[in-house]
Amino acid sequence: MNNKCMENFVPDPTGVFLHEQEDIAYADALVDTKTGDKLYRSFLAANAWRFGAVSNPNLGKRFWVLALQWQNENGDLVEFLKPVLSQASEAFGLKIEHVHNIYVNGQTAMQDGTVHTDNEGTLDYTILYYVNMDWHSDMGGATYFHTKGSSSPIALPFCPRRIALFSSRIPHHGAAPVETTDSLRMTLAYKIRCSAMPAIFNGRIRS
Numbered sequence: 667m668n669n670k671c672m673e674n675f676v677p678d679p680t681g682v683f684l685h686e687q688e689d690i691a692y693a694d695a696l697v698d699t700k701t702g703d704k705l706y707r708s709f710l711a712a713n714a715w716r717f718g719a720v721s722n723p724n725l726g727k728r729f730w731v732l733a734l735q736w737q738n739e740n741g742d743l744v745e746f747l748k749p750v751l752s753q754a755s756e757a758f759g760l761k762i763e764h765v766h767n768i769y770v771n772g773q774t775a776m777q778d779g780t781v782h783t784d785n786e787g788t789l790d791y792t793i794l795y796y797v798n799m800d801w802h803s804d805m806g807g808a809t810y811f812h813t814k815g816s817s818s819p820i821a822l823p824f825c826p827r828r829i830a831l832f833s834s835r836i837p838h839h840g841a842a843p844v845e846t847t848d849s850l851r852m853t854l855a856y857k858i859r860c861s862a863m864p865a866i867f868n869g870r871i872r873s
Contacts (some may be wrong), residue, residue, distance in 0.1 A: 672822060682757050682866055687815050689791075689833040689867045694825060696753035697795070702827045706799045708746070709770050709852055719771070721782040721839070729779065730772030730850070736765075743768075750795045750829065751856055758831045759865020760791075766857035770797065771840065773807070773851040778842045781812055784834035789860045796828040797852035806844040807851040812837040824851065831864065 675683040675692070682693045697705075712732055719731035738744050743751065747768060754760060766785065773779065784792045794809065801807065807824035813836060822830055832838070834857065843851050862868075 674816075674820065678866070680757065684866060685820065688811065688813050688820065688836065690811055690820065690822070690830070690836065691758060691832070691864075691866050692822060692828055692830040693753075693757045694828050696757055696829055697749055697827045699799075699827075701749050702797075703799055705746075705750075705795075705854065706797050706852070709797055709854070710850070715772060720780070722780040725780040727778065727780045729777045730774070732770035732772065734768050734770065736768040747854075747856075750854060751793065754793045754795075754829050754831060754856070757829070757866075759868070760831075760858070761861045761864075762858050763789075763861040764859040766790075766859065768854070768856050771853050771855060773840060773842045774849075775843050775845045775847055779839035781837045781839045783837050784855075784857055785859075786835055787859060788835075789863065790834035791858055791860060791864065792830075792832055792834045793856035793858065794830040794832075795854040795856075796824050796826060796830075797854055798824070798849065799826050801826050801849070801851075804844070805847045805849065806841055808841050809853075810839055810841060812839075831866070 674686050684691045715732050717730050718728050809822045810819035812819050
């Protein structure tokens with residue numbers, strides 16, 4: 667686990683790290699090791715991976731994606747995917763109104779993502795869970811946020827079992843693993859709409 671505070675992020679009393687200006691937050695090790703290992707092994711062994719997904723159709727850089735059957739026959743979230751969402755909801759103060767989609771992105775070396783936004787609604791947010799259990803800092807794979815208020819991208823390094831929350835309107839991309847790494851970088855994405863601004867972001871002075 668790496669619970670070191672990243673540059674321009676400040677910790678709140680609960681252990682969540684909040685960016686000083688942007689609607690970006692993260693927390694580490696909320697998901698227990700047993701659950702994290704189960705998610706990692708299940709996604710890695712899945713036979714439904716598809717190559718050819720793109721974040722920005724205009725640029726067309728392709729990567730891997732694993733579509734998930736995330737709803738049961740009653741339309742409820744399957745048990746397997748509840749721990750991450752439950753921990754994120756508690757840590758960030760989420761009032762989730764609707765889940766748009768849940769899936770896993772996969773990238774190998776030289777498969778850098780392209781800058782994109784996930785949704786444009788003011789109450790649309792993305793929860794990103796960093797799946798790989800055997801990742802370390804020199805393997806690359808950070809998430810970069812491209813905001814108007816920053817002269818350079820905001821970097822959030824890949825850390826096992828890290829959960830990030832950010833406004834789906836923020837342009838971002840996922841970096842590929844370094845070329846010396848043969849691992850598949852996996853992130854579990856929850857695209858959600860909230861009924862109110864997450865508590866972690868509420869009360870911030872906005873320009």
